[in-house]
Amino acid sequence: MDANRQNKGRNGRTRPKKLYDGVDDEKLDLKIDSIKEKVKTPCIVYILTFFSTLGGFTFGYDTSVISGASIFLKKEFGLTIVWQELVVSVMLATAAIFALVGGMLNSKLGRRGVILVSCAVFVCAAILMGISVDKYMLLAGRLLAGAAIGEFTITRYMYSTSVQSV
Template sequence: MALKEIAPLSDARLRGAMFVYVAAVFAALGGLLFGYDTGVISGALIFIKREFGLTTAAEEIVVSGVLLGATIGAILGGKAADLFGRRRVLLVTAAIFGVGALASAVAPSPAILIASRVVLGLAIGLASTNVPVYLSEVAPAHVRGWVVSLFQLAVTVGIVVAYLTDYAFAGIEGWRWMLGLAVVPALVFGTGMFFLPETPRWLIRGGQHEIAHRVLVRIRGLADVNAEIEEIRLSLALQTESG
């Protein structure tokens, strides 16, 4: 009898552990897109300059457009996530990444390309503020450190992938392919976030305690998650008191 009770519990814990790994991989794709869209322009710019006849000033604007968008995204990202939820904001972020990459790839003029780069920067700013928060709020305490660090690792991997992509398409001067291929990880990122739950912390903060309980049971693989729920409540109370 005891063995029959232990087996399902072990299976549930295994599923909970697998959830953390899957969530970490999908959410960290936001970091990969961050790195890719930041790094890919270095190889594409020389071909963009040839096609559009860009001046030095125009080149600088094409490159720095991402930084402008990222600044706006970083400023708005935290407040948006508090209001609408981490998951919803990351779904929107994935959509912005995809739209920005596609618009960059088909841009018929420097003005459209610059606007597209600003849009991509907006997604980068949103991802940089919200992916680490999402990861920290779904990961259990004993693995939270390395799970959150995956975001920074993914940024670095994204930069490397961008350089390799630039090299692969340099022979055909395929700058549109360089920029447009970011649509693929954006689709995977969005699909993954669609199936992942909202974070328990945000749910409890919004008074959705029953949903938070169900999410924690699912992602921890434990029947009794009351201790963690109480810990989150105390943390939120302290945060409110400290302003």
């Protein structure tokens, strides 16, 4: 190969012999110069992500379990089709509403306070659904569970975004 061909790039232009030509005013601001070393993700972020995923999994698991249990609930509580739909879907609707309320509660009580409140509401909802003797108590328990899920979900989301931005 001749010397001219070796100094030319793919586009036909000659390649520079140095990164900078020595003129300080005309130095190129290369992206490589501005890249910083990537910070290693702390282990706590992975642990928090695991538990957040586990919370989402249990939410989906509850939806599938109540759908399968609705056959038995229909017999036990004498539910009509409308009541079956209410018992299954009221938790999702309440969770959506309380995600908005959870944002305001997060500002007032803080992240830990909202998590404690939502855990207490979860416990009350589980007890209420466990001891329910009629469809109204069952529906109230599902409403409470939806409220706890909505509060916890928004708190979990707000915390995970604040951890990522740090």
